Amino acid sequence: MNIAIIGAGKFGQALARLLDKYLPEVSYALFDREERTGVSSNLEDIRRFEWIIPAVPISAFAVVLKQIAPFLRPGSTVVDVCTVKEYPAQKMKEVLPETVQLVASHPLFGPETLERRDYRLNGLPFVIWPVRIADAAYQKLKEGLKKTGLNVLELPPEEHDRLMARSQFITLLTGNLLNRLNLNPTPIDTYSFSTLLEVCAVTGDDFEILRDVYRFNSQSRELLREFEKAATEVLKELKGKKSSPKD
């Protein structure tokens, strides 16, 4: 068994560390646009691999699928790890040859969370869905994931995206907004403020992820409308009250 990770960004590198830790006997290779130490740019080499994991921004996903499609070995399995699911599941079916098996997955954790817990997977949620794969192979994959301690959940892509819009998208939106305010710990932080700073630290200020979740999860739009409406209401109610104290 061997694995090709396409994309040597933060998430691709975190995947490599997880493989080192959990599957030290498995050989893997990292691919990216530019050749560098430990990273190949030669996509033809992908033919050697049985498992292929694109770990690229969602906005680059369809392009990357087209680039790798000609080199995929029949019977190999492509596992996407995008943070939205309907769009990549659809694109894989559209773009990749019928001879290739397809699994949609969403590891519900990022490099930041992995760093904080020393790459322990125990208890972390992991969503999976068999887009197009022989049942025996799929069951084996699921069992392997469960053995790492991951909390493996099967969810159809549409259901996944519906839940994510009301959770992850709102969290990224809030974190991104608050990170623009340069909030910092004070000597007199309340518990709730410390907790909010933790949200800001984990979501980070990476606008690209927020934008991709907005663009590629069609259900995010409704949530953005709800957020905007709530923000407008709160601001109006705050400013509308008389601004000088009773005396």
Next chain:
Amino acid sequence: MNIAIIGAGKFGQALARLLDKYLPEVSYALFDREERTGVSSNLEDIRRFEWIIPAVPISAFAVVLKQIAPFLRPGSTVVDVCTVKEYPAQKMKEVLPETVQLVASHPLFGPETLERRDYRLNGLPFVIWPVRIADAAYQKLKEGLKKTGLNVLELPPEEHDRLMARSQFITLLTGNLLNRLNLNPTPIDTYSFSTLLEVCAVTGDDFEILRDVYRFNSQSRELLREFEKAATEVLKELKGKKSSPKD
């Protein structure tokens, strides 16, 4: 030594529970507008007390000071516990007789946090400032507070309010806004979303506190402007990007 708590709302009752736990030898009484079991409405009785703690919404603070002023015993000490500090410190000096000592304080925790930790004060931050009090009495009060395990910090009211605008106000604003979206735990919560739900649970949906912190901490206004600007920017950037995926 005895203590009168003026205001038998959630915070006044939490104070009573803290006194039961930490100062069981001290007698105290709860006062409120309406007489009920364990609560007196007879403000004249306040003359019997050496320590007076108004535990009322900030918007009612000045009115309540005027109501109790005639009944304060010379040499007694009024300790406010408002979540903002410049305004109540100023009002106490304005409204209360010269014969009364004044301390400004801010317990940086609410009934919700106390419930969750079974009313243990250990490590919780507590801000204090001697508005008008004999040094010996003030030092004794501070030592008593420290003995409970509270993290006692001395901060001038203006400095307190400056720090609070960038922490507590923003947290209440965010919590209040998000609580309007009816967010709920899902089977696939990310760590950051769970953490955000915790912020929502602790801040609650009490608009009055948010509004009071906005009205009575003059530094909140600048933060509201910053929040609004950041929200406008994020929404604009999200919507401005082309909304259909690259293909």
